[in-house]
Amino acid sequence: MSRLGTLGARLYRGEVGYDFVGKRKIWYGISILITITAIVGLSVRGLNMGIEFKGGAVFTTPKTSVSAEQARLTAQNASGHTATVQKLGDSTLRVQVSELSTDQSRKTQDALAKKLDVSTNKINTDIVGPSWGDQIANKAWTGLGVFMVLVVIYLAIAFEWRMALAALIALIHDLTITVGIYALVGFEVTPGTVIGLLTILGYSLYDTVVVFDGLKESAKGITKQTRFTYSELANRSLNGTLVRSINTTVVALLPVAGLLFIGGGVLGAGMLNDISLALFVGLAAGAYSSIFIATPLVADLKERDPQMRALSKRVLARRAAAAAKADSGEGADLQDTDDDDGEEPEDASPAGVVGQRRQAGGRSRGNRGGRPSGRRQ
Numbered sequence: 001m002s003r004l005g006t007l008g009a010r011l012y013r014g015e016v017g018y019d020f021v022g023k024r025k026i027w028y029g030i031s032i033l034i035t036i037t038a039i040v041g042l043s044v045r046g047l048n049m050g051i052e053f054k055g056g057a058v059f060t061t062p063k064t065s066v067s068a069e070q071a072r073l074t075a076q077n078a079s080g081h082t083a084t085v086q087k088l089g090d091s092t093l094r095v096q097v098s099e100l101s102t103d104q105s106r107k108t109q110d111a112l113a114k115k116l117d118v119s120t121n122k123i124n125t126d127i128v129g130p131s132w133g134d135q136i137a138n139k140a141w142t143g144l145g146v147f148m149v150l151v152v153i154y155l156a157i158a159f160e161w162r163m164a165l166a167a168l169i170a171l172i173h174d175l176t177i178t179v180g181i182y183a184l185v186g187f188e189v190t191p192g193t194v195i196g197l198l199t200i201l202g203y204s205l206y207d208t209v210v211v212f213d214g215l216k217e218s219a220k221g222i223t224k225q226t227r228f229t230y231s232e233l234a235n236r237s238l239n240g241t242l243v244r245s246i247n248t249t250v251v252a253l254l255p256v257a258g259l260l261f262i263g264g265g266v267l268g269a270g271m272l273n274d275i276s277l278a279l280f281v282g283l284a285a286g287a288y289s290s291i292f293i294a295t296p297l298v299a300d301l302k303e304r305d306p307q308m309r310a311l312s313k314r315v316l317a318r319r320a321a322a323a324a325k326a327d328s329g330e331g332a333d334l335q336d337t338d339d340d341d342g343e344e345p346e347d348a349s350p351a352g353v354v355g356q357r358r359q360a361g362g363r364s365r366g367n368r369g370g371r372p373s374g375r376r377q
Contacts, residue, residue, distance in 0.1 A: 017239035021231045024296035031173060031293055038180020045183045049098075050190040050274070051128050053137050056081075056098035057105040060124040063091045064116045071095055071112065078111035079104050084188070102127065140194040147198065151205060155212070163212050166297035167205065170289035174204050177285045178278055185277065192275035200282025203252060207245050207290035211238055215295070223307055226314045234299040238291065249287040256280045 020027070051058065059075070068085040075083035075095050081104075086094045097108060105127055113120040148168065155164035178197060182189060214237040222230060259276035302308050 017235065018242075019235060020238050020291060021235040021296050021299045024292075024300065027292035027296060031289075035173065035176050035180075038177050038183075041180045041184040045186065047179070047183055048186050048188050050188045051096055051098050052132075052191055053134075053189065054098045055100075055129050055132070056096065057100045057108065057128070058126045059093075059095040059097075059109060059112055060126075061093040061095070061112065061116055062118060062122050064093060064118075065091075066093070066116055068093060071115065074111050074115045075108050078108040100127070136191060136194075140191075143194075143198060147201060151201075155209075159212050159216055162301040163298050166294045166301065167208050167212075169297060170208060170286075170294040171201055171204060173289050173293055174200060174282055174285040178282045181281045182277065187273050187277050190274040193278050196275040196278030197282065200279060200286055203283055204286025204289060207248065207287060208294045210244065211241050211290060211295050212298070214241055215298070223311055226311070226318045229312045229315050230302045230308045231299040234295055234302075238295045242291070245287060245290060249283060252283050253280065256283060 061071070068087045071093050072083045072085040072095070075085070075097055079097050079100055081097050081099055084096045086096075088094060095108075095112065097105075100108065105125060109123050109125050110120055113123050116123075148171065151171065152164045152168055155167050175197065178200065182193070187193075215234055218233045218237050219230065222228070222233060228236075256276055256279045260273065260280050303312065
């Protein structure tokens with residue numbers, strides 16, 4: 001078995017682990033900092049909306065030796081508006097000018113035809129009205145709103161309202177970061193961007209639901225034992241699915257990275273950037289939020305429940321008593337005196353620190369059923 005596979009098996013069994021939930025304040029601080037940066041970028045620079053949202057015209061030229069910079073200057077001088085030019089793989093040019101009227105688009109078309117020394121009908125022109133862009137934007141907001149509502153309803157029914165709230169906050173976190181990166185980078189926002197945003201929400205939700213499902217199973221009958229608090233069980237569930245989440249994210253990121261860095265960067269297919277950037281940033285943010293945001297938030301909300309507070313007190317009291325007896329030399333003779341009638345899982349151990357192998361109360365994992373080993377500590 002590979003090292004990663006061995007690590008995944010040990011994480012799943014609780015033999016090793018990292019205290020994600022216990023260090024949640026660190027992750028919250030990092031997320032708040034990233035979110036503030038994204039909001040500042042969005043407020044200062046704003047989004048570079050495509051012509052599908054603002055209206056305008058797109059001119060596609062035949063093969064030409066005219067440079068993209070020359071075509072851009074020609075289109076700007078003729079239209080009076082900022083132009084964006086992309087050189088396509090077959091030596092054609094895609095000239096995009098926002099907020100053009102019909103007369104301005106004809107004037108720009110004639111200027112480009114003259115510059116390229118071709119007839120006007122060789123310049124393909126697509127005009128998009130601003131009203132159509134408004135419809136696209138409204139449909140995008142409607143689709144996003146419906147998606148969020150359905151997610152909350154589903155999670156509240158399948159799990160509980162705390163998990164639904166945590167998942168919603170994680171999704172908003174992912175959206176904010178992705179949109180903020182778009183503003184900072186300056187990539188154009190197109191309908192492809194909207195499709196990418198909706199896609200990454202599905203990926204983010206998948207990782208979150210996997211962790212929540214394991215946590216739901218682990219938390220059954222949690223108040224009948226005094227070995228783990230809810231936060232510790234949440235951390236065990238998170239560690240148990242950690243390798244799976246990482247593998248899923250890496251496999252999904254590789255082809256998206258190819259689209260973004262090779263297709264858009266090396267080959268110059270700029271039209272791939274709008275969707276590939278949304279997918280790349282969103283997938284990374286979704287994996288981060290499912291590990292560092294969603295599950296710690298659920299633990300925070302759940303620990304406010306009176307039953308969970310009482311459980312935490314019992315767990316801490318038991319550990320304090322076990323530690324006191326261990327210090328006095330009686331730890332090896334300590335019997336399980338819980339009122340759980342033996343319903344605690346025998347192989348459970350709080351995966352709080354990497355390499356932790358011993359259970360609370362000073363008992364070794366090799367000691368099944370909590371029976372004394374016969375040796376004093």
